[in-house]
Amino acid sequence: MQRWLVYMSALLIVLAVAYGAYKYANEAKGREVVVEIGDTVYVNYTGWLYDYRIYESARVFDTTYPDVVKDNKTYPKTVSFDFERRRGEPFKFKVGEGEVIKGWDKRIIGMKVGEKARWVIPPSEAYEPYLNELVVNISVYEHWQVIEKMEKYYFESKYGCDAEEGMHITHYFWGWNATVLGIENNDVLIQNVPEVGKEYMTKYGWKCVVLSINQSANGGDGDILIENNPVLGQKVSTRDVTNHFDNLKYIIDKQRKYQGGMVDGIVVGISDENITVDFNNEVYGKTLIFDVVVVNIEKS
Structure with a gap:
């Protein structure tokens, strides 16, 4: 009888510990930092576009990664790609302040540090107007x-x-x-x-x-x-x-x-x-694709 009580006590302790760990994990998950309007975020990205008139496939028009700049085989570049611009640091912007295109401000909301995403952004949320003249x-x-x-x-x-x-x-x-x-x-x-x-x-x-x-x-x-x-x-x-x-x-x-x-x-x-x-800027009037990863979030 005493041995049975010992077993039951041990089982209750294990269940209590497991429940506590489960509860803590869920509470911690609820406390995870996500991007909100007003936050300052740091992201790394590679941006692609496709122009059927001159390219057979999508090409990179911008990136924060120096290795992407160097690798033209895996990451073919657009005609207007700026090879001279310094890279290697994440891109920083304040969410909801109009510092980036609408598609970025909209899609970054709710993302967490380390989270990756691919955004397909239409011209209406990217760069306009495209001028026929x-x-x-x-x-x-x-x-x-x-x-x-x-x-x-x-x-x-x-x-x-x-x-x-x-x-x-x-x-x-x-x-x-x-x-x-x-x-x-x-x-x-x-x-x-x-x-x-x-x-x-x-x-x-x-x-x-x-x-x-x-x-x-x-x-x-x-x-x-x-x-x-x-x-x-x-x-x-x-x-x-x-x-x-x-x-x-x-x-x-x-x-x-x-x-x-x-x-x-x-x-x-x-x-x-x-x-x-x-003579339009090459990114204007085109659907743009961004591969993005959130590096850091500074809460407002």
Whole structure:
């Protein structure tokens, strides 16, 4: 009888300890720190986007991991990826203060330290607006005069020196040889002397080929027929394009007003007649994917 009482007492003690541990575990779980509005959080992340016009699969446009930056095989990068930006520290932001895109502020709520998540964020909760007027067509074929007239101040801004008769220069935009014929009042006369069939690197950022030269065209000023040869997905200098085409000068103003600043364009299409360049910031108007892990939470 006494032995039975000992066994029962021991069993009750074990059950009491087990119940206490269970109760404590559940209470502790209820006390786990989760992200709330007003908290400051630290996260590591890798952001992906997909643009069917130039990529065969999703590409990384940003990350906090230095190893991801170095690994282009596992983590192929977008054209606009910033390889120069310093990385290695978690990204810090205050929840609900508009310091990040809406999709982040919304999805971070309730997460715990060490928790991982994959967020698929539509454009309405990411970066808008995407502006159709920032997608422009540049002709594959362009014409340029053999005898070119340029105002003196413009010559000085492009070549970094005063014009002198007989001086030899490399054309500021097309990259071929040219000679200053003379100076008339406020104008500089330049004779362009490209070679037919030769390839030149242009200020667009792509190469061109001179197809033909007609010295007698345009009333004796001549005509150079040029074929532009870009590569799909390559960057295009926004500054140089807007200087080259007066009707595209609005691009930089639109970028600064609606998308946070000037960015280079990207060749997104090439046809027999036109080169399509998208001057929208690459993340604008796209569904973005983020692989996120919460590193730390500072309660407000």
